[in-house]
Amino acid sequence: MLACSRFNFANMRGGFIFILVLFSTLVYANDPLKIGLFHGQEFLRASFTVVKGQMEVVVDGEALLKLQPGDQFDMSTASGQLCFIKGELQKKSSSRIVIRSIIPTLFKIQIAGFKATQRLYEGDLLVTKVGSRLQLTNILPLENYVSGVVEAEGGARHTMEYYKVQCIISRTYATANLRRHEAEGFHLCDATHCQVYHGVSRHEPLIKIATQETEDIVIVDQNIDLITAAFHSNCGGHTNNAEDVWSKPLSYCIGKKDTFCLVMPNSNWEKSVEKTQWMGYLNKKKYPLEDSSSASAVAYFPSEKELYFADSSLKIPNKVIRQDFKLKSAYFSVHQNGDKVTFIGQGFGHGVGLCQEGAIRMASLGYTYKDIIHFYYTDVHLIPLRFRWFFAAE
Ligand SMILES: [Zn+2]
Ligand SMILES: [Zn+2]
Structure with a gap:
């Protein structure tokens, strides 16, 4: 629990410092x-x-x-x-x-x-x-920017609770990345490099309400640091540990089972390539195609998400295959299909953090924005940005 008794309000000096810090924090939050x-x-x-x-x-x-x-x-x-x-x-x-x-x-x-x-x-x-x-x-103002981003990135015709999730993620990202373009004299750019922003939100009235109802709320980890609020389109039924996709772990991005996204549009995909192209690729990766394991090159059916392709001792990461063949996800099986091979996959995106289609489904089933954020991010807190210093102080 976050303690709320760290200041002795009877202590006048403490109270004075409290007001000073509060004032300076509010000024900062309103910048x-x-x-x-x-x-x-x-x-x-x-x-x-x-x-x-x-x-x-x-x-x-x-x-x-x-x-x-x-x-x-x-x-x-x-x-x-x-x-x-x-x-x-x-x-x-x-x-x-x-x-x-x-x-x-x-x-x-x-x-x-x-x-x-x-x-x-x-x-x-x-x-x-x-x-x-x-x-x-x-x-x-930050809040106006958040509405604009959610409309540009979140799309239309979603539920209020889903928009609230998007608002909180966008606000958390913005406040955690204020120095990204410091050398250029602004905080964030309007492109995918930061968050897409195409001006005011004006097509989806729910977004403005969702922004107001979550005003100033951000996601922090157990150290009260703003989180890297990673998200993706569809995890394929299980989200990933951050360290399995990127180089470093994030305490709040822990892989977990997610059945909410399984009925959503991006839950399944297929892609075929020439068998010669696939075999040539594996050959370059030093996959042993001449012995008994060559069969697994065209008949790979993992029962759950695996980090490495077929023979894990060869360390060919599925995320690299995903990149090289432009696959929607690194969660796939491989089937022979005449002179072609077909990748049959689940999910869309890197799979770390919040699964957007799972969140959309949760919101439509009546889960609140808090339920959704706590489901996808482990051991996080939702706090007002202007009081972050208070929770962090010790
Ligand atoms: Zn940028
Ligand atoms: Zn999912």
Whole structure:
């Protein structure tokens, strides 16, 4: 149990320190996130449209003008200098341009060769020049970002409890990875490298509610460290130990039986390749094809998940075969089928941590987000981020 009696509130000095630390923690928890937009795209010009609200353009710290819904403007580094352009008005900047929301605002961004007109952003926009290109950074509260990620990554038509699980995972990931793009001047990018973020959540109303109802909740391990909230599409009936897939163990990612995902779309798959290709591959891996074990090369039926292919003393990891043949999972059997061999497999993904399709099924059966998170992550706690220091203090 997490102790709640670590502070003596009768002790005035302790109380004062408590308030100070609490205040500083709250300030930190409320700090907005900086998200690098269109990560991996190189562009010198971008067009913006204010859709709702009111914004203010601030060039090198100086207010330039206010923008209303329908106003369009461009940002460009084409001249070699960062420049704000609105019709005849052009203003060069030596360092940064901030497009600040005065009241809650929505805006659209268009960059050449990239269709993003359907995306709407909120919060502020920081525009800088990096080398010769434009860097766009969206500044917004963590909770708004979480809703956007869950919509971009989680898909539509799920239950509230499943969205709550996704919100908590996304929030945990974001807060555990705030330094991932430190050198580039923002916290996280908007691509799969971090978490996919395509602006505000606006198609699935349940996501906003799920975000609010889990506000500030993150997953921590027994040391009150934020967990690496690994997840995958479908574990195939048994999740994996982290150390069997990656190099290091994670105390909360322990392989366990999961029957919830067995009836879901990604629970089974098949893939055939030429037998000559498969035998050539095994030959290269020094699999003994000339003796009695060669039969197992085309007739491999493991009764449970195995880490190594057929003859485990040869140490050909199934996860490497998965990678080399682009299989959906490392949990498969091999069958001969004329001059082809067929891999028949279960699950989709690395199998570590939370099984998304299992979680979707659990939520539809009436399990709560807490049940689901505790089922897939071993010995974890759900705590408010702003009080993490309190639980960790000792
Ligand atoms: Zn990233
Ligand atoms: Zn599963």
